[in-house]
Amino acid sequence: MVSVSMLQSRLNRYTRDLTSLENKKSSYIKSESDSLKKINDANRAIQRTKSESTIRTKTATISKEQKKIADLKKKQAGISSDISKKQTDINKTQIELTKANEYEQRKIMDNQKKELEAIRLSQAVAIDSNSTSLEKASDEVKQYDVFISHANEDKDYVNELVLALKSEGINIWYDSDSVGWGKSIRRSIDDGLRYSRFAIVILSPHFISESKYWTGYELDGLFVKEGAHGEQVILPIWHNITADQMQEYSLSLSDRLALNTAINTVDDIVNNLIKLLR
Structure with missing residues (x-):
């Protein structure tokens, strides 16, 4: 051709x-x-x-x-x-x-x-192969209430949300705290995804940008985790983004009930998460 x-x-x-x-x-x-x-x-x-x-x-x-x-x-x-x-x-x-x-x-x-299928397959294999060892080492592995997935450009808002979550004693995985100097970013993210009960995903124009590798990597892992366990994991928050932008990015995500930073305050978000964790 x-x-x-x-x-x-x-x-x-x-x-x-x-x-x-x-x-x-x-x-x-x-x-x-x-x-x-x-x-x-x-x-x-x-x-x-x-x-x-x-x-x-x-x-x-x-x-x-x-x-x-x-x-x-x-x-x-x-x-x-x-x-x-x-x-x-x-x-x-x-x-x-x-x-x-x-x-x-x-x-x-x-x-x-x-x-995408290769990523999902590798992550699913990793989850299956480590399930037994995770049960044995559960006391030694740090568990998280929630994983924070976001774009770096949205740090100002995310930092405010993280401080509010920490003040309520919520144990979070947050890259600024959890990825140490010299550590593997991919392994740190995989551990955070694997050992977090929920994941707050800050969906913004920066997050859905085609140039963002890590946000896509994290979201793929979260979909794999939901499919493997059959439980809700992703908690979407819309941040400075329109319904049309969300539908163009992902129809499945746009159909989920989400909180919106234009309507919901940080306290609203924290209180909603506390209800889920109880």
Whole structure:
């Protein structure tokens, strides 16, 4: 299949050609109109004069412009045919370009599905393989009431929420506290996801950005955990984000009942979490 870039380049070239042909046809039509005006002027002059010399001159002008019009009509017919062919080329290329774009989109989606499935599979295997050892070492492993998933750009709000949660004695996993200097970020996040009862997910425009790797990694892990245990884990909070943005990002997440920082205060959020933890 021809690449999208090559098809787009071809389409641009055909479009420029079509514009050039249409401009040329317009110039022919204008020239024909000018010739008709000269013929009409010559006819009026003949009707007004008795001079044989003037009549001969004007008659010659009429004959000349009539020949010119006949030539212009032939050129218009030829260029109309060229325009029709070029339009056919454009339509054909547009169809090819649409198919190529759909093919590329399918490839991207298939690759994303494979990558997501690989992540989920690896995390599910990790959960299954460690389930027995977790039970034996439960006293030695730190347990968390809630995991905080967020984008770094939302730290100001998240720090306020974290302080309020800590003041109520809620044990949280928070990257600023839980990922130590020199520690593996991925392993620290995996431990936080594995040993947290719930996860507050601060959904914002920054969180859903395509450039954010860790937020996507955390969310994938949370979906795996919910699927493996059949229990609610994700507690969504909308922060400076619209319903349309959420639906475009994730239909399944947008359908969940969420708290909203535009409506719910930090105290509201803390109180709702306390009720769940009881």
